Amino acid sequence: MSGTYEQRYEMTQPTVEREPYDPHAVQDRWLPVWDRLDLYRAGRHEGAPKKYVLDMFPYPSGDLHMGHAEAYGLCDVLARYWMRRGFDVMHPIGWDSFGLPAENAAIKRNEHPATYTYANIETQAESFRRYAISFDWTRRLHTSDPEYYRWTQWLFLRFRERGLAYRKSSAVNWCPQDQTVLANEQVVQGACERCGTVVTKRDLTQWFFKVTDYADRLLDDMEQLRDSWPSRVLKMQENWIGRSQGAHVDFAIGTDTVTVFTTRPDTLYGATFFVVAADAPLALQLCAPDRREALEAYREDVRKLSDIDRQSTDRPKTGVDLGVSALNPVTDEQIPVYAADYVLADYGTGAIMAVPAHDQRDLDFARAFDLPVRVVVDTGAEDPSVTGVATSGDGVLVHSGPYDGLRKEEAIAQVVVDLEARGGGKGAINYRLRDWLISRQRFWGPPIPIVHCEACGEVAVPDDQLPVRLPDLRGADLKPAGTSPLGAATEWLNVSCPSCGGPATRDTDTMDTFVDSSWYFLRFCSPDYTDGPFDPEAVRQWMPVAQYVGGVEHAILHLLYSRFFMKVLHDMGMVDAVEPFAALLNQGQVINQGKAMSKSLGNGIDLGAELSRFGVDAVRLTMVFAGPPEDDIDWADVSPAGSVKYLARVARLAEDVGELPLSEVRDPAVDRAVARTVDEVTRLVEGQRLNVAVARFMELTSTMRKSYDAGAAGVASLREGVASLAVMLGCFAPYTAEEVWSRLGHDVEAGDSVHAATWPTAEPALLVEDTVTCVVQVAGKVRDRLEVAPDVGEDELRELALASAGGVKALDGRGTRTVIVRAPKLVNIVPA
RNA sequence: GCCGGGAUGGUGGAAUCGGCAGACACGGGGGCCUCAAAAGCCCUUGUCCGAAAGGGCGUGCGGGUUCAAGUCCCGCUCCCGGCACCA
Numbered sequence: 001m002s003g004t005y006e007q008r009y010e011m012t013q014p015t016v017e018r019e020p021y022d023p024h025a026v027q028d029r030w031l032p033v034w035d036r037l038d039l040y041r042a043g044r045h046e047g048a049p050k051k052y053v054l055d056m057f058p059y060p061s062g063d064l065h066m067g068h069a070e071a072y073g074l075c076d077v078l079a080r081y082w083m084r085r086g087f088d089v090m091h092p093i094g095w096d097s098f099g100l101p102a103e104n105a106a107i108k109r110n111e112h113p114a115t116y117t118y119a120n121i122e123t124q125a126e127s128f129r130r131y132a133i134s135f136d137w138t139r140r141l142h143t144s145d146p147e148y149y150r151w152t153q154w155l156f157l158r159f160r161e162r163g164l165a166y167r168k169s170s171a172v173n174w175c176p177q178d179q180t181v182l183a184n185e186q187v188v189q190g191a192c193e194r195c196g197t198v199v200t201k202r203d204l205t206q207w208f209f210k211v212t213d214y215a216d217r218l219l220d221d222m223e224q225l226r227d228s229w230p231s232r233v234l235k236m237q238e239n240w241i242g243r244s245q246g247a248h249v250d251f252a253i254g255t256d257t258v259t260v261f262t263t264r265p266d267t268l269y270g271a272t273f274f275v276v277a278a279d280a281p282l283a284l285q286l287c288a289p290d291r292r293e294a295l296e297a298y299r300e301d302v303r304k305l306s307d308i309d310r311q312s313t314d315r316p317k318t319g320v321d322l323g324v325s326a327l328n329p330v331t332d333e334q335i336p337v338y339a340a341d342y343v344l345a346d347y348g349t350g351a352i353m354a355v356p357a358h359d360q361r362d363l364d365f366a367r368a369f370d371l372p373v374r375v376v377v378d379t380g381a382e383d384p385s386v387t388g389v390a391t392s393g394d395g396v397l398v399h400s401g402p403y404d405g406l407r408k409e410e411a412i413a414q415v416v417v418d419l420e421a422r423g424g425g426k427g428a429i430n431y432r433l434r435d436w437l438i439s440r441q442r443f444w445g446p447p448i449p450i451v452h453c454e455a456c457g458e459v460a461v462p463d464d465q466l467p468v469r470l471p472d473l474r475g476a477d478l479k480p481a482g483t484s485p486l487g488a489a490t491e492w493l494n495v496s497c498p499s500c501g502g503p504a505t506r507d508t509d510t511m512d513t514f515v516d517s518s519w520y521f522l523r524f525c526s527p528d529y530t531d532g533p534f535d536p537e538a539v540r541q542w543m544p545v546a547q548y549v550g551g552v553e554h555a556i557l558h559l560l561y562s563r564f565f566m567k568v569l570h571d572m573g574m575v576d577a578v579e580p581f582a583a584l585l586n587q588g589q590v591i592n593q594g595k596a597m598s599k600s601l602g603n604g605i606d607l608g609a610e611l612s613r614f615g616v617d618a619v620r621l622t623m624v625f626a627g628p629p630e631d632d633i634d635w636a637d638v639s640p641a642g643s644v645k646y647l648a649r650v651a652r653l654a655e656d657v658g659e660l661p662l663s664e665v666r667d668p669a670v671d672r673a674v675a676r677t678v679d680e681v682t683r684l685v686e687g688q689r690l691n692v693a694v695a696r697f698m699e700l701t702s703t704m705r706k707s708y709d710a711g712a713a714g715v716a717s718l719r720e721g722v723a724s725l726a727v728m729l730g731c732f733a734p735y736t737a738e739e740v741w742s743r744l745g746h747d748v749e750a751g752d753s754v755h756a757a758t759w760p761t762a763e764p765a766l767l768v769e770d771t772v773t774c775v776v777q778v779a780g781k782v783r784d785r786l787e788v789a790p791d792v793g794e795d796e797l798r799e800l801a802l803a804s805a806g807g808v809k810a811l812d813g814r815g816t817r818t819v820i821v822r823a824p825k826l827v828n829i830v831p832a
Numbered sequence: 833g834c835c836g837g838g839a840u841g842g843u844g845g846a847a848u849c850g851g852c853a854g855a856c857a858c859g860g861g862g863g864c865c866u867c868a869a870a871a872g873c874c875c876u877u878g879u880c881c882g883a884a885a886g887g888g889c890g891u892g893c894g895g896g897u898u899c900a901a902g903u904c905c906c907g908c909u910c911c912c913g914g915c916a917c918c919a
Contacts, residue, residue: 020871189915189916231836231837232836232837232913232914235835235836235914236835236836236913236914236915238835239834239835239836239914239915240914240915242915242918244918244919246919260919261918261919262919263918263919264919275919315917317917340917341917342917342919343917343919344917344918344919347918347919348918348919351919352919353919354919355919359919360833360917361917361919362919364917430918430919431918432915432918552913552914555914556914625844625845625856625857626844626845626857627844627845628845631844631845633844634843634844636843637843637844637845637858638843638844638857638858639844639857639858639859641858642857642858643857645871645872646857648871648872649872652872687848689846689848691844691845691846691856692845692846692855692856694856694857695845695846695855695856695857696855696856697856698856698857699855699856709873773852775851775852777851777852777899777900779899779900780851780899780900782852785852817899818899819899820851820899820900822851825851825852826851826852826900828851828899828900829899830899830900
């Protein structure tokens with residue numbers, strides 16, 4: 001540090017009593033001014049390139065919490081950054097206001113879901129405003145508004161016309177707590193995603209969206225997202241869709257032909273028995289009359305098992321011999337047929353050929369039922385019938401007739417060719433993905449716009465009668481009862497058939513919340529459009545979303561469904577893009593003391609309380625500074641008080657610098673520090689390495705403070721430097737930055753806000769250093785440092801290093817074997 | 833079981849091109865200011881040896897490649913996440 005002690009002492013003695021930094025006063029000062037200035041409306045910058053920045057919209061359950069503060073704070077930095085860079089940014093907000101969580105919470109409080117939901121929305125909206133998120137409030141939407149769900153229903157009808165929405169009877173997931181069916185994606189480890197209750201199966205007629213038609217495209221289009229989505233999410237979707245390549249093989253059982261799916265057609269010679277899913281109708285159909293009783297009893301046992309028990313892999317294999325045999329189309333061998341619960345009714349064809357030598361589950365069953373084990377692929381491993389371990393690796397075919405001697409992959413290809421030539425099977429692809437079950441037996445969702453007529457069957461509600469509004473049902477019992485509460489609204493329920501005019505009833509189910517959220521990002525482009533769900537021209541301008549931010553919990557729910565919707569809309573000619581979200585950021589969670597916050601643990605942190613203690617900016621800065629955006633933040637490990645301290649330092653510096661008499665004098669050291677920070681922070685924000693960007697702000701602040709304390713020689717440099725800092729910091733800590741901006745003399749009230757300023761640029765000349773520190777290593781250890789010109793020559797640098805005091809000392813008279821020179825940063829001398 | 837991701841000081845993290853390990857903070861220690869405290873400011877803080885100068889060691893563990901490895905390769909251990917009888 002320069003400057004004598006006396007000088008510094010003079011400078012740091014306040015001559016007048018100074019107001020300490022009060023974050024709340026700063027908030028109160030600027031919030032109303034910003035409201036008036038209307039700073040964040042999309043479309044403000046005629047002709048500027050557009051960028052659509054979006055957070056996953058919130059559920060209106062209670063007020064905002066720490067998780068919201070993290071996610072929206074992060075996304076706000078990015079949105080504000082792009083605004084400062086001159087983009088026309090759309091950063092809208094709305095509410096995912098239909099759905100089970102809000103409905104359950106409302107019922108618990110004995111309130112109507114609408115009352116509860118809209119009250120929460122107002123609370124959250126006000127909290128967002130105070131939290132200073134740069135939303136364009138003019139585009140606000142709620143999925144529970146009739147103006148919105150009219151188009152959700154309209155889309156349902158278009159999907160149905162294309163055969164993508166259909167009704168079928170099947171065994172579906174049922175949550176006994178919420179008294180409704182659930183989609184496959186909403187069952188997490190056998191339990192309801194919402195309430196954690198163990199899910200059971202029910203045979204019901206339900207509405208589905210045909211996602212499986214899009215399985216291939218959902219997989220293949222991921223290539224476009226490879227570099228801009230977290231690889232973890234892509235992997236999860238890939239596994240969820242679960243494409244497997246194999247073959248369908250037809251086995252004759254009596255007069256029936258039963259097809260199986262297998263990924264290992266090469267092992268057909270090793271199939272020693274056949275298994276059908278015990279709970280599939282097929283089992284009953286195939287069963288010999290004298291085995292019927294045994295099968296019925298077994299099916300009863302299976303039904304009693306919960307999904308969780310059934311899924312445990314180490315459970316002993318059970319099953320029933322059906323007393324019939326199946327004909328292997330390749331070997332013409334008759335093999336016994338069993339029904340067992342380890343074969344799933346709803347995967348593949350619900351039946352398998354069992355190859356115990358090469359499939360562990362089949363081997364376990366064979367050993368339990370004393371069935372033959374025949375090795376047909378020699379992998380070099382020991383006999384599975386001896387070891388109890390099935391072999392699935394590569395090898396050479398044996399005991400396989402004409403296929404003997406082929407390698408596994410060759411055999412798979414050859415068997416498929418032969419099956420197709422001879423009949424009896426064909427190459428096939430199978431998916432783990434099931435169709436999306438969208439109907440719910442609950443009140444708080446968009447009614448399914450279908451009328452059931454005795455004469456005409458299912459009839460679509462005509463477009464001009466949309467929306468099918470929810471009946472009010474105020475005062476009625478909305479408690480989950482297993483069938484939709486809508487069935488009790490007699491006046492609403494009974495209608496005349498749109499087709500024949502005869503007596504008919506409305507469909508009483510409502511749609512899953514995830515249907516609402518599968519297209520809201522499109523509605524934001526033209527929220528008031530009345531001729532369709534969205535204005536295709538507006539969508540063309542804004543979509544796809546340039547940056548999407550949200551939690552990883554939606555990896556295979558919302559994110560998969562939205563991708564599906566986008567592709568369907570593309571096929572309908574309504575949108576150009578096929579992917580809705582060009583880039584995705586999964587922010588981490590805010591936890592406390594190593595654990596997720598929960599009521600039962602009593603470790604919850606109240607956002608409102610933190611904001612009252614530390615202020616908005618300090619909480620926002622703490623979240624961002626804590627670590628990489630995608631990492632969890634343990635609130636016990638971070639220091640909002642430290643953030644307050646930093647912000648106060650910035651505010652004090654601004655006040656000091658703002659009071660300096662105007663001057664043109666510059667301080668090259670400050671100029672270079674500012675330029676370096678601007679340059680680096682720009683790249684850091686682009687790379688979403690926001691925590692490091694904050695560290696650079698802190699360094700720059702210290703540099704400028706020291707320059708000021710040392711006599712504030714370069715007033716112009718300091719004023720400009722603090723201004724540049726304010727613009728950049730404004731993306732992170734909007735209130736403090738505005739305060740700083742104003743202390744520098746900007747008339748914010750007149751529209752000269754830091755949030756309307758342009759991102760600073762770094763003069764390239766200032767980024768070139770006069771000298772560079774060159775490290776001199778001897779045998780890889782640092783022994784000296786040299787200040788050299790950035791363009792120093794290799795030979796010159798080698799000589800300098802060899803002559804350096806540290807180098808000579810460490811070399812200790814030894815000769816050199818080689819000298820590696822990486823000008824201008826490093827020389828490594830290797831002793832002989 | 834399968835598929836991802838990770839392990840760096842007392843703590844959160846930085847070092848994203850194979851080139852100074854520990855930026856920036858939090859916490860700790862010491863000091864200045866004060867009647868005192870708070871606030872603020874300054875110094876210090878990986879570890880071991882040493883009074884110091886200086887030196888040794890150090891990025892989960894074991895090997896390897898390289899003049900040079902937190903970073904690349906091989907083999908482990910542990911932690912976190914996802915899927916899970918998916919044929």
